[in-house]
Amino acid sequence: MNWEWLQRNEQQILAWTLEHVWLAAVPTILGLLLALPVGAIAHRYRWSYGTLITLAGLLYTIPSLALFVVLPGLMGTRILDPVNVVVALTLYTLALLVRVVADALDAVPPLVVASATAMGYKPLRSLVTVQLPLAIPVIGAGLRVAAVSNVSLVSVAVLLGIPQLGQLFITGFQLDFFTPIIAGIVLCLLLAAIFDTIILLTVRLSTPWTRAVPGR
Amino acid sequence: MISFESVSKVYPDGTHAVEDLSLEIPTGRITVFVGPSGCGKTTSVRMINRMIEPTHGTVAIDGQDISTVDAATLRRGIGYVIQSAGLFPHRTVLDNVATVPVLQGRSRRQARAAAAELLDRVGLDRTLSGRYPAQLSGGQQQRVGVARALAADPPVMLMDEPFSAVDPVVRAQLQDEFIRLQGELGKTIVFVTHDIDEAVKLGDLIAVFAVGGRLAQYAEPAGVLSRPADDFVADFVGRDRGYRALSFVAGDLPVRPEQTLVLGERVPPGAGAAAEGISVDHGRWALVVDTGHRPRGWLDCTTVPVDHRVTVEDLVLGGSLAGPGGSLRIALDAALSSPSGRGVAVDDAGTVVGTITAGEVLSAIEQARRSDASGLTAGRTLDKQPAVR
Numbered sequence: 178m179n180w181e182w183l184q185r186n187e188q189q190i191l192a193w194t195l196e197h198v199w200l201a202a203v204p205t206i207l208g209l210l211l212a213l214p215v216g217a218i219a220h221r222y223r224w225s226y227g228t229l230i231t232l233a234g235l236l237y238t239i240p241s242l243a244l245f246v247v248l249p250g251l252m253g254t255r256i257l258d259p260v261n262v263v264v265a266l267t268l269y270t271l272a273l274l275v276r277v278v279a280d281a282l283d284a285v286p287p288l289v290v291a292s293a294t295a296m297g298y299k300p301l302r303s304l305v306t307v308q309l310p311l312a313i314p315v316i317g318a319g320l321r322v323a324a325v326s327n328v329s330l331v332s333v334a335v336l337l338g339i340p341q342l343g344q345l346f347i348t349g350f351q352l353d354f355f356t357p358i359i360a361g362i363v364l365c366l367l368l369a370a371i372f373d374t375i376i377l378l379t380v381r382l383s384t385p386w387t388r389a390v391p392g393r
Numbered sequence: 394m395i396s397f398e399s400v401s402k403v404y405p406d407g408t409h410a411v412e413d414l415s416l417e418i419p420t421g422r423i424t425v426f427v428g429p430s431g432c433g434k435t436t437s438v439r440m441i442n443r444m445i446e447p448t449h450g451t452v453a454i455d456g457q458d459i460s461t462v463d464a465a466t467l468r469r470g471i472g473y474v475i476q477s478a479g480l481f482p483h484r485t486v487l488d489n490v491a492t493v494p495v496l497q498g499r500s501r502r503q504a505r506a507a508a509a510e511l512l513d514r515v516g517l518d519r520t521l522s523g524r525y526p527a528q529l530s531g532g533q534q535q536r537v538g539v540a541r542a543l544a545a546d547p548p549v550m551l552m553d554e555p556f557s558a559v560d561p562v563v564r565a566q567l568q569d570e571f572i573r574l575q576g577e578l579g580k581t582i583v584f585v586t587h588d589i590d591e592a593v594k595l596g597d598l599i600a601v602f603a604v605g606g607r608l609a610q611y612a613e614p615a616g617v618l619s620r621p622a623d624d625f626v627a628d629f630v631g632r633d634r635g636y637r638a639l640s641f642v643a644g645d646l647p648v649r650p651e652q653t654l655v656l657g658e659r660v661p662p663g664a665g666a667a668a669e670g671i672s673v674d675h676g677r678w679a680l681v682v683d684t685g686h687r688p689r690g691w692l693d694c695t696t697v698p699v700d701h702r703v704t705v706e707d708l709v710l711g712g713s714l715a716g717p718g719g720s721l722r723i724a725l726d727a728a729l730s731s732p733s734g735r736g737v738a739v740d741d742a743g744t745v746v747g748t749i750t751a752g753e754v755l756s757a758i759e760q761a762r763r764s765d766a767s768g769l770t771a772g773r774t775l776d777k778q779p780a781v782r
Binding site: 286288289291292293294295296297298299307310311384385386389390 | 466481496524
């Protein structure tokens with residue numbers, strides 16, 4: 178490890194890290210927000226489940242590099258625009274989470290849903306205030322996978338010239354120099370761990386009942 | 394009054410869940426829908442709050458066709474208790490109970506205050522109000538379920554096998570409390586069960602459903618037990634129906650006086666000598682009471698010396714008690730369950746009145762049958778207060 182090189186490039190590495198954070202975080206959140214209604218539709222209308230899950234699966238198999246290259250043409254954005262990365266990763270997150278949300282909603286005990294209906298809940302209110310809260314633990318688990326995968330996928334965007342931690346791999350490769358590569362891997366792992374922890378804590382805080390142990 | 398008028402439910406695959414059902418459910422009484430699995434009893438109940446829409450026919454509450462009422466509004470006015478309570482796992486006990494009032498637009502604070510009072514009503518400690526359903530026992534969950542259904546004070550309550558998921562002891566407790574609660578509230582209740590004993594115990598009226606959604610008989614419990622409408626009902630009600638029917642027969646029982654020993658006193662000489670009409674084997678048992686003359690248990694006088702001080706450890710406990718106004722079934726059970734062959738009869742205060750043997754109960758049954766040519770007839774006594782303590 179060349180610590181001196183790291184120190185010299187500290188400012189640049191920090192800037193790349195911050196860029197990396199938002200490029201990974203924003204699509205994770207947007208993807209979740211889109212997956213909730215789409216997953217809810219797949220759950221509620223059985224006929225749409227197969228179609229939506231298949232589409233999501235196909236979407237996920239499109240290579241990320243191809244998507245980064247094709248999107249500017251489709252959206253009329255410049256090739257260097259970071260929006261391309263955000264949109265691409267949002268689509269991947271959506272593809273990953275549609276099934277998770279649909280299955281999580283399916284797993285809510287039917288008796289609880291039936292009792293909500295019998296109490297006089299309308300379908301949307303039952304979905305938002307009864308079924309979704311109960312689906313949080315499963316959705317949270319899916320979201321952790323999506324977030325970590327986004328952290329790693331962002332670095333691919335460096336091939337389009339959008340600067341973030343991926344730049345460290347390019348630099349190391351071009352200079353035949355291992356320090357930036359190791360630093361890049363460590364920082365990516367660290368970011369992934371932080372994202373994972375934040376989601377885990379949010380899920381725990383929003384689902385106090387899951388830790389309620391039988392009393393007496 | 395809830396009325397079903399030629400109601401049928403046919404599913405797209407051709408299954409007949411309910412077949413041409415017509416019946417009237419009286420206001421302020423408990424009507425039990427009973428039958429084996431797949432007989433359409435739950436389907437029928439769910440048509441009352443429009444969770445299932447009938448294929449043909451109309452369901453009306455107090456003359457109003459419910460298909461003309463907004464489903465959610467209708468449901469908020471009908472209490473519903475589901476199997477295994479169906480509580481919301483993510484809400485505290487108090488918020489579960491406050492559900493319907495909040496849906497009806499009351500403030501959360503008001504709804505919670507009212508919910509706390511309901512917890513008292515169903516016999517739940519208020520310290521439980523902050524707990525989640527997973528932290529409660531099965532019996533407590535059922536009580537929360539009942540409190541939640543009562544929260545908006547609906548005139549109609551639907552209860553779908555509400556006590557099926559708890560053990561028999563807790564179930565009996567919940568049933569007794571349910572009878573007490575209904576005595577105070579006088580709701581129109583439709584109760585679904587597959588257990589004929591539960592139906593007989595709780596129902597003012599029983600509707601027996603046969604497989605395929607056919608209503609086989611609709612009558613008072615004593616009528617179903619003594620005059621089953623057809624082979625299906627006779628078979629479903631079971632072999633013990635003659636014995637069960639005794640629940641509805643009160644008779645004059647000749648209670649014999651019983652010598653008693655008071656707990657803590659010394660056994661006198663000659664205790665356990667057989668009284669007249671009692672075998673030696675049964676005669677060696679002496680009834681032990683506390684200072685308030687309430688029965689505590691039976692003492693086998695051959696196992697203790699004269700002058701021995703009677704303690705609780707010496708006693709054989711158990712044996713049910715026959716209370717005042719109780720049925721012949723309870724009296725017979727008291728006699729059969731007692732080690733001395735004598736059932737203990739108690740008064741309202743729980744003090745010993747005397748004892749009775751199974752033979753004497755059987756004579757009383759014979760007498761009741763003779764005095765009533767049609768045998769065990771409906772409505773001799775519909776006293777629903779549990780007399781066994």
